[in-house]
Amino acid sequence: MLMNDDLNSRLARGRVIVTYGRSLMSLAIARSLHERGVEVIGCDDVGMTALSFSKNISGYFTHPVRAENPDAFLDKMVEQAKKYQPGDDRPYVLMPTFEGMRFFSEHRDRFDGIIDIAAPDFAAIDRVDPKDHLMGWAGEQDLPAPQTVKVTSEREVREAAEKVRFPVMLKAPDKVGGRGVTKAANAGELMAQYKKLTGDRALVQEFLEGVDYCHTVIFENGVLKGSMAYKNLRQWPRTSGAGVVRETVDDAPFLETSKKLLGPLGWNGVAEIDYRWTEKEGDEARLIEVNPRFWAGLYHSIASGVDFPWMLYELTVTGGVLSNYEQRVGEKTRIPGVAMLSAVNDIAHSETDFTRLREAWRDAGASLKEGHVGEAVKRFARSVGGVIDRDDIAFELFQAVHEVRGARGELSFKEDRMANLGFLYVVSSLVRHGELPPEMKH
Numbered sequence: 001m002l003m004n005d006d007l008n009s010r011l012a013r014g015r016v017i018v019t020y021g022r023s024l025m026s027l028a029i030a031r032s033l034h035e036r037g038v039e040v041i042g043c044d045d046v047g048m049t050a051l052s053f054s055k056n057i058s059g060y061f062t063h064p065v066r067a068e069n070p071d072a073f074l075d076k077m078v079e080q081a082k083k084y085q086p087g088d089d090r091p092y093v094l095m096p097t098f099e100g101m102r103f104f105s106e107h108r109d110r111f112d113g114i115i116d117i118a119a120p121d122f123a124a125i126d127r128v129d130p131k132d133h134l135m136g137w138a139g140e141q142d143l144p145a146p147q148t149v150k151v152t153s154e155r156e157v158r159e160a161a162e163k164v165r166f167p168v169m170l171k172a173p174d175k176v177g178g179r180g181v182t183k184a185a186n187a188g189e190l191m192a193q194y195k196k197l198t199g200d201r202a203l204v205q206e207f208l209e210g211v212d213y214c215h216t217v218i219f220e221n222g223v224l225k226g227s228m229a230y231k232n233l234r235q236w237p238r239t240s241g242a243g244v245v246r247e248t249v250d251d252a253p254f255l256e257t258s259k260k261l262l263g264p265l266g267w268n269g270v271a272e273i274d275y276r277w278t279e280k281e282g283d284e285a286r287l288i289e290v291n292p293r294f295w296a297g298l299y300h301s302i303a304s305g306v307d308f309p310w311m312l313y314e315l316t317v318t319g320g321v322l323s324n325y326e327q328r329v330g331e332k333t334r335i336p337g338v339a340m341l342s343a344v345n346d347i348a349h350s351e352t353d354f355t356r357l358r359e360a361w362r363d364a365g366a367s368l369k370e371g372h373v374g375e376a377v378k379r380f381a382r383s384v385g386g387v388i389d390r391d392d393i394a395f396e397l398f399q400a401v402h403e404v405r406g407a408r409g410e411l412s413f414k415e416d417r418m419a420n421l422g423f424l425y426v427v428s429s430l431v432r433h434g435e436l437p438p439e440m441k442h
Contacts, residue, residue: 007318007322010090010091010317011036011038011091011313011314011317011318012036012037012038013037013038013090013091014033014038014039014090014091014092014093014313014317015038015039015040015041015084015086015090015091015092015093016033016038016039016040016041016092016093016094016095016313017040017041017042017043017080017081017084017093017094017095017115018030018033018040018041018042018043018051018057018095018097019043019044019094019095019096019097019098019100020044020096020097020098020099020100021042021043021044021049021050021051021052021060022044022046022049022050022051023050023051023097023098024050024296024298024299024335024410025097025098025294025295025296025298025299026042026049026050026051026097027050027051027054027056027299027416028298028299028302028309028410029095029097029294029298029309030042030051030054030056030057031054031056031416032302032307032309032310033056033309033310033313034056034057035056036310038313039058040056040057040058041057041058041059041060041061041084042054042057042059042060042061043060043061043062043063043077043080044062044063045062045063045064045065045066045073046062047060047062054416055416056416059084061080063076063077063080064076066100066103070103074107074110077094078110078111078114081094081111081114081115082114085114085115091116091313091316091317092114092115092116093115093116093117093118093313093316093317094111094115094116094117094118095118095309095312095313095316096117096118096119096293096294097293097294098293098294099293100293101119101120101125101269101292101293101294102119102122102125102129102292102293104117104119105117105119105120105121105122105125106122108122116316116317117316118269118312118313118315118316119269119292120219120265120267120268120269120271120292121266121268123265124262124265124266124267124268125292127265128261128262128265128271128290128292129290129291129292130173130174131171131173131174131203131289132150132173132201132203133173134287134289134290135148135150135203137261138261138287141260141261141264143257143260143261143287144257144284144285144286144287145286145287145288146169146205146206146207146208146276146286146288147164147205147206148203148204148205148206149163149164149203149204149205150201150202150203151194151201151202151203151204152200152201152202153200154191154194154195157190157191157194157202157204158187158191160190160204161187161190161191161204164204164206165206166184166185166186166187166190166207167183167184167185167207168183168184168190168204168205168206168207169181169182169183169184169203169204169205169206169207170182170183170184170190170193170194170197170202170203170204170205171202171203171205172197172198172199172201172202173201173202173203174199174201180197183207190204208276208286208288209276209278210276210277210278210279210286211231211276211277211278211279212231212232212274212275212276212288213229213230213231213249213253213254213274213275213276213277213285214229214230214231214272214273214274214275214295214297215227215228215229215251215254215255215258215272215273215274215275216228216229216230216270216271216272216273216295216297216298216301216306216308217258217262217270217271217272217273218269218270218271218308218311218312218315218321219262219263219267219268219269219271220268220315220320220321221266221267221268222262222263222264222265222266222267222268223263224255224258224259224262224263225311225315225321226306226308226311226321226323226325227251227255227258227306227327228248228251228301228304228305228306228327229248229249229250229251229253229254230243230246230247230248230249230297230300230301230304231243231246231247231249232244232245232246233245233246233247233332243296243297244334244335245332245333245334245335245407246297246300246332246333246334247330247331247332248300248304248327248328248329248330248331248332249329250329251327253275253277253284253285254273254275254285257273257275257284257285257287258273261273261287261290262290268315269292269312269315270293270294270308270312271290271291271292271293272290272291272293272294272295273287273289273290273291274287274288274289274290274291275287275288276288294308294309297333299333299410300331300333300410303331303333303408304327304328304329304331305325305326305327305328305331306325306327307323307325310323311323311325331408332407332408333407333408333409333410334407334408334409334410335409335410
């Protein structure tokens with residue numbers, strides 16, 4: 001017992017650098033660690049981010065944009081890691097938040113003797129990421145996955161069109177957050193979409209009917225130590241966007257495939273695995289994608305009883321996951337405001353006779369894109385009464401309210417007031433691009 005107390009005390013004295021401060025994921029990580037006494041340092045390539053305002057950090061720095069100058073980014077991160085390095089033996093960890101997990105794993109040696117990197121081995125990551133690597137590994141392991149053809153030229157696209165059954169998905173292998181993914185109904189659409197890609201490599205993949213599920217896991221040297229699954233009840237945009245209302249489900253349909261996928265690789269860290277499942281008894285959930293990093297629904301995972309950031313911190317510092325957990329199936333969370341915007345959007349696009357309402361929504365959307373959120377809401381509200389039957393809209397809104405009832409809000413003005421300025425980043429993405437930021441999608 002004394003040794004456990006000593007270990008807990010040592011863990012609580014640690015210091016962690018958390019990357020990608022603009023994301024809600026970084027807020028969830030910082031809160032998880034800070035509540036247990038860990039000192040958190042944030043960073044990003046911009047200064048004013050959600051994490052920079054949070055009460056849960058004690059320091060913050062900016063760095064070059066990794067995509068534009070990876071060498072300068074790496075040099076700056078090493079420099080800052082040395083600057084914040086404790087003068088004693090307390091735990092010191094760099095915890096990548098979004099796409100950086102792969103990068104920091106690949107360059108782990110640059111940080112040797114300075115800071116511990118909370119990421120799986122690069123060789124393991126490279127077997128399942130990017131997407132074309134994953135499908136090769138899934139085939140070797142005989143895992144349930146959609147039929148997939150790799151293409152690198154227009155000739156190979158034409159050949160693939162003769163092998164697959166339409167509709168199909170065309171995927172750029174190295175894009176994240178739903179970017180670079182389109183659906184093609186025939187060979188002509190497939191070729192047209194391929195020509196729009198920025199690179200030659202792509203996947204032509206069987207389209208699967210069913211519901212999308214996210215299986216989130218942490219492994220210790222190939223042994224599963226924690227997991228939970230959730231699905232989106234609402235998303236934005238409505239057909240292929242980010243989840244804005246999520247619900248925890250039993251992860252039994254995904255467990256064995258996830259173990260067979262990552263176990264043989266000696267996976268040591270977190271991952272999020274996308275599945276599509278018909279929800280019919282006897283049907284297997286099919287493997288779609290692996291994100292070797294934290295995921296958009298991280299707050300939801302923590303709220304459901306599985307504190308992945310803390311478990312990853314334990315794993316990185318001690319070599320093992322020490323925490324016990326009990327996932328709460330049925331737990332719901334939401335992104336405040338955006339969840340109800342999604343509901344209104346669904347009403348405007350429902351199968352009921354809402355043609356004129358869709359026109360009202362587009363009219364209101366013009367104000368939204370100009371930044372006049374209040375005027376957009378007023379325009380839409382004025383249009384509702386004369387467009388659809390009040391009983392119809394009441395039923396649609398009742399369903400939306402029922403879905404978010406009891407759902408925890410991912411942003412709480414009471415818990416971390418200043419960090420809610422980061423919500424402006426979410427709103428600005430909606431206004432400028434009509435969709436949520438990419439790091440909130442998977």
